[in-house]
Amino acid sequence: METSSTITNLHVALVYNLKRNPHQEEEAEFDSQTTIDAILYKIDVVFNIAEGLEKRSRESQVPSICDLLDIEHTGSDATATAITHDKILAKRLLIQDNILTPKYVVYNGKSLPRETISSLRFPVILKPSHEGSSIGVDNLSVVDTVEDFETVVVTKWKAFQQPILCEEYIARKEYTIAVLGDENSDCNDLQIIGPMGVTWKANDKYPIYTYQYKLSLTYFSSTCPVKFDNEEQMANVCMFAKRVFVSLGCRDICRIDFRIDHEGSIYFLELNGIPGIAPNFSDLPVMANKCGISYKTVIERILTPSVNRYIKKKFTKTL
Numbered sequence: 590m591e592t593s594s595t596i597t598n599l600h601v602a603l604v605y606n607l608k609r610n611p612h613q614e615e616e617a618e619f620d621s622q623t624t625i626d627a628i629l630y631k632i633d634v635v636f637n638i639a640e641g642l643e644k645r646s647r648e649s650q651v652p653s654i655c656d657l658l659d660i661e662h663t664g665s666d667a668t669a670t671a672i673t674h675d676k677i678l679a680k681r682l683l684i685q686d687n688i689l690t691p692k693y694v695v696y697n698g699k700s701l702p703r704e705t706i707s708s709l710r711f712p713v714i715l716k717p718s719h720e721g722s723s724i725g726v727d728n729l730s731v732v733d734t735v736e737d738f739e740t741v742v743v744t745k746w747k748a749f750q751q752p753i754l755c756e757e758y759i760a761r762k763e764y765t766i767a768v769l770g771d772e773n774s775d776c777n778d779l780q781i782i783g784p785m786g787v788t789w790k791a792n793d794k795y796p797i798y799t800y801q802y803k804l805s806l807t808y809f810s811s812t813c814p815v816k817f818d819n820e821e822q823m824a825n826v827c828m829f830a831k832r833v834f835v836s837l838g839c840r841d842i843c844r845i846d847f848r849i850d851h852e853g854s855i856y857f858l859e860l861n862g863i864p865g866i867a868p869n870f871s872d873l874p875v876m877a878n879k880c881g882i883s884y885k886t887v888i889e890r891i892l893t894p895s896v897n898r899y900i901k902k903k904f905t906k907t908l
Contacts, residue, residue: 634895635662636888638863645719645751646671648863661899663891665772665862669838673862676718676754679837683857686836688829690857693756696742706735712758712795715742717749721861723799725749731758731795759848759856763787763798764815765872766830766847767864771894772840776831780890783876784826785813798846813879822853829855842891844873866891 635655641647649667656667665673673679680690694705695718712733717725725745732738738755745753764786770779789796789809801808817823830845837843837860844864848856865871868884877887 632660633899634892635660636892636895637662637664638866640721640863645675648674648721661895661902663895664841665839665843669840670862673837673839673843673860674719674721676716676859677752679860680754680756680857683833683836686832688832688836688857689854691756691759693754696746696753696755698746700739701742703735706738706755709755710757711735713738713755714758714795714797715745715753715755717745718752718754720749720751722865723797726797726799727801728793728797728799730799731797758795759850759858760795761848761850763796763858764826764847764849765844765876766826767842767844767873767876768830768834768839769842769890770834770840771897772838776828776835779831779834781827781830782873782880782882782887783813784815784830785811785872785876785879786815787811811875811879813876822849825853826855829857833857833860841894842873 635651637651637655639648639651641650644650646667649671652662652664652667652670655662664670672682677693677695680693683690692709694701694709696715712731714726714731715738716730725748729741730745732741742753742755764784766784767782768779769782787798787809788811798809817826826847826849829847833839833845834843839860839862842862842864844861846858846860848858850856864873866874866888868874869878874884874887877884
């Protein structure tokens, strides 16, 4: 898909996803190979919302292609998208930067010593490391005992064939927040949308934002922007989100899920480097709408840094 920017007269390619089989109607949501081939032609900027295919680093596939062809694109580069899509790797890097994230262990298909499992404070939530949209997270994902842990973690390993992140469950409400800005911005220059708080309508023992819940608005309600008990907590949340953005090398846009415990400590859960932008459905445009920010403005804020990079690069080459 090509559109022309009215400001700079650029050609912008919108890449949604790589089509697995061009003959399967159920894959209609994926762009055809024509879209990917078009990148080889005269395109100034790619607006990337492609999640890629199959591999652990699938979200970095389109950024890698663009980088190889020296084409500017929205969102983080191939390195950052690979890191942020791997929940375990992202946690390890954030811990090095003293950003709180729940204590965890990793299951790689081999039995964990019981003393290792018992080192966690139960309940514990189990989720695949390389999935998005809460895929693999369901009402059985939170376990109370070592015995349940050993049963559920094997089930998830068999289902997804990838490392299972096993981390302490942080009670209370879940939040999400968006951060926008250029890769060279310091924390003070980054923009925030949200945060949005999620409240579950179902009376689950351990409320979590499951894949099933995300597909239907009947399971939860949301409040945005959230009003915390004091302005200091809001400032802390915004600075936390900006620090995560910078620490993981993000640029242009990301959405961060987090929880706040009873003591007010903010815990990073995961980061979506290519957040959905489906109007009235995806968290980012929903948050923006609730904050009085139009959909058009959101798209412009995501696109502008990549356009500026293109202009700077083009100007530099002419010198």
